[in-house]
Amino acid sequence: MDIRLVNLTKIFADKQAEVRAVDDFDVHIPSGKLIGLLGPSGCGKSTTLYMIAGLLQPTEGQIFFGDDDVTNLPPEERGIGLVFQNYALYPHMTVRQNIMFPLENLNVPKKEALERAQKMADLVGIGDLMNRKPKQLSGGQQQRVAIARALVKEPRVLLLDEPLSNLDARLRLQTREEIKRIQRETGITTIFVTHDQEEAMSISDEIIVMDRGEEQQIGKPQDVYNNPNNEFVAKFLGTPPIAIFNGQIKDGNVLIGDEVIGQVSGLKDQQVNIGIRPEGYVVKNDGALTLDVKIVEHIGRDISLVVYNENVVNKTFRAIVDSDINVKEGQLIKADVKPNKCYIFEKETGKRLL
Ligand SMILES: Nc1ncnc2c1ncn2[C@@H]1O[C@H](COP(=O)(O)OP(=O)(O)O)[C@@H](O)[C@H]1O
Ligand SMILES: [Mg+2]
Structure with a gap:
């Protein structure tokens, strides 16, 4: 499922000031790819993602999934799976119950729900931890539960908002490779938000570099590195820096x-x-x-x-x-x-x- 953002804009306004959090964003996200949405803190990444998810209503512009204009659809009708930085698991439920939870609202029969939950847990590598509670898991394992829960509905689009930021360095590396593998195996169009250029460069088929609400460049990581559009992009990519x-x-x-x-x-x-x-x-x-x-x-x-x-x-x-x-x-x-x-x-x- 490809995604098109057309003149997408979000303005947060209160009595004092107006923030153009996302400014006239115009991008095409190809189907079946893992796209890194990359930029410094506060540049509008989460706002963009939450508009795609339907959690925030755009001030202007449209969002298309394939040919469907989803701009005014509620989140539950968009077919998205969403994963946050802080896992957001239900602490009193087991891993199995957490993963099955989205299926309860869809009235999926119990037997089928159990099978689908097990399949997703196996896919993300936690199939043998189904009876544990979240607090009995490491951060990396908790994040895998969150990913399995996001995938169990078989969404059209997987949206990840800084999913590795709470993990320590070693787990971060390992989990990012796992996310890449899961994305490859499922072929699901995935948007991966991060402020970490190295993370985005290593995991993404393409990256969208963002600054102050505006798209700066989109392309394959190595192409953007070798051929930056402007000084911001040149400085943001690469260690040691340019x-x-x-x-x-x-x-x-x-x-x-x-x-x-x-x-x-x-x-x-x-x-x-x-x-x-x-x-x-x-x-x-x-x-x-x-x-x-x-x-x-x-x-x-x-x-x-x-x-x-x-x-x-x-x-x-x-x-x-x-x-x-x-x-x-x-x-x-x-x-x-x-x-x-x-x-x-x-x-x-x-x-x-x-
Ligand atoms: N609910 C809100 N009300 C007012 N301003 C907001 C709100 N959410 C985000 N912003 C502002 O919009 C800008 C982009 O925020 P955000 O999308 O969270 O950035 P990022 O995810 O890239 O760190 C920031 O300046 C932030 O302060
Ligand atoms: Mg954010």
Whole structure:
């Protein structure tokens, strides 16, 4: 089931102020995929998800599931399964009763409900815990119960709002792989909300990057990483993060300070922001950029450097270079910039120029 959001807008208004939590969102979510809805806290992810779920009414715009306009349908008629960050299980019920609960309202016969609950529990890997109460389970197991409960109605769409945020690091990794597997096995169109770029990049077929209520970019994680639309997207994706240099375009040259790091055509002379990914440096004696190495960390195959450069917005940044390079703390080294790891942004708007 594909999903289309058409000019979707949510304005929260009270006497003092108006918040455009979701602003003119226009996206197509392809059928059968796992889509990561990614952005910083407060950017409108949950609001978007709850409008798709029917828990919040949009101020403007429409929501389609396939050809069905579901904008005015109540949640229970949309065919969605919803999972929250805090599991929201019924504490006095067993795992089995929790998973079966949605089927009671649908008057599914007891025998069939038991079978469907067991099937879903097996799918999410908790089939042998059916008689336990939620407090007898780990966080990861509780979240699996919540996912089984969301899936037992055989929804058209699965909506997950930061489902891993309450789990510790190891369980978070394990559970996210499980969610990916479950999504693959069921083929259910899934929207996975997270503020964690690494989580979104690793789990999603496509990501939608959001900021301040607006869609910034949609695409395959690697494509968005390699080809960001703007400075916000470039900065939001990637660890270590991209370094942003104050630079300029002058007579077709790209300059950082006095150093020419490349050539461009078709851009007028102007001040720009230049983004360089940490893996974007080639250390060589006649390199264009001077890097003042403060810290050297050997991380297996690579070396991670903390580097000072006065033209970097944050003054220091991280560069990842090959481990066969001989570099010491306190040393000045020269490096060229890989063109495909370097982006030029308009100073005022952050729009990508090149
Ligand atoms: N019920 C509400 N009333 C007023 N403002 C709200 C309400 N819910 C969310 N907001 C505001 O809308 C914006 C988006 O919130 P939300 O969708 O929860 O962000 P996210 O899930 O990305 O962290 C925030 O500025 C938030 O404060
Ligand atoms: Mg949220």
